Amino acid sequence: MDKLRGVLDFCIRHQTVLGYSTVSLLTAASEHIFSSVVFKCPCNSWNMLYGSVFLIVPAIILFLLGYMVNARMRRLLTGSCPEEKCGSCSCSPCRTLARYRCVLVLVTARASVAPLTWIATALLTASFYECAASGNSLIKNLMCKGKEQGCHEQLIKVPCDTKLSQNLMGEVLSLQAQSQLIGWLLIAVIVIAALILKCVICCYSPVSYLQLKFWKIYAKKEQELFEIKAKEHATRLAEINTNCFFEATDPAPFQTPSNEDWWKISFLYTLSSREQYYSMIHKFVNTNRGKCLTFREGDQIPPVLGFVDETSANESGF
Secondary structure (H helix, E strand, O other): OHHHHHHHHHHHHOHHHHHHHHHHHHHHHHHHHHHHHHOOOOOOOOHHHHHHHHHHHHHHHHHHHHHHHOHHHHHHHOOOOOHHHOOOHHHOHHHHHHHOHHHHHHHHHHHOHHHHHHHHHHHHHOHHHHHHHOOOHHHHHHHOOOOOOOHHHHHHOHHHOHHHHHHHHOOOOOHHHHHHHHHHHHHHHHHHHHHHHHHHHHHOOOOOHHHHHHHHHHHHHHHHHHHHHHHHHHHHHHHHHHHHHHHOOOOOOOOOOOHHHHHHHOOOOEOOOOOOOOOHHHHHHOOOOOOOOOOOHHHHOOOOOOOEOHHHHHHHOO
């Protein structure tokens, strides 16, 4: 039992890393299935288009799905342009995107995990690149330079005939070797970029390491309590309205947050060293229910990547 509890604690502590690892493994497995079962290079003039579609189009689809399922993106866009605000210039999509550009950069980085895994795995497998490159005019001219006239026609058939590939390439890197070399270079660039981004985020943190750890614990507990209280409140309100409907009575007074209150606590919150608040609810209740001048929508513009509702967005799933 203790071992099981230890495993669960480990999974909870490292849920982000485990989640991305699972996505990467599933993407790599899907690419392997596609390349070995579905993909069949035509070995004709359609090579370039066919190989490129299998290499790029699934990556684009995975990237868009990453945006769709991202909880922070849904929270950012939900209600950003209500009808009563659409008459103002601040409602334009360009201004909305510019205002939350830091969040969008972080969301884009997370949504890129699956598509980059697909492309890197596909390049290492080499099936898609070999098919696409064999139909590319630039690569054909490069690899057939100084060779016999029928080299171009033979190169198109290379993905379907491995012996033909050995005869044509000679000292030139084979298409499979080119693909794998590009794949490893892409992986190296991704790892270096991720390391640099992580270092920048840590260096520009507005708070210390232990305070950031405390904030994540607080945000997680607040979200858990918020969901419990919201369910109780919604259940009680539903009971009152249902009873009044069937019993034909007037409802008793029941306090529930106003639309304005919901708007105020729904903004993305940035942890700041200038004020001792750990969430929008914390700030809301300590600024006279958001009526003080210190409570402004402009305060929610995130200046640092990675410190914007990290825990609450992941826990809520919204």
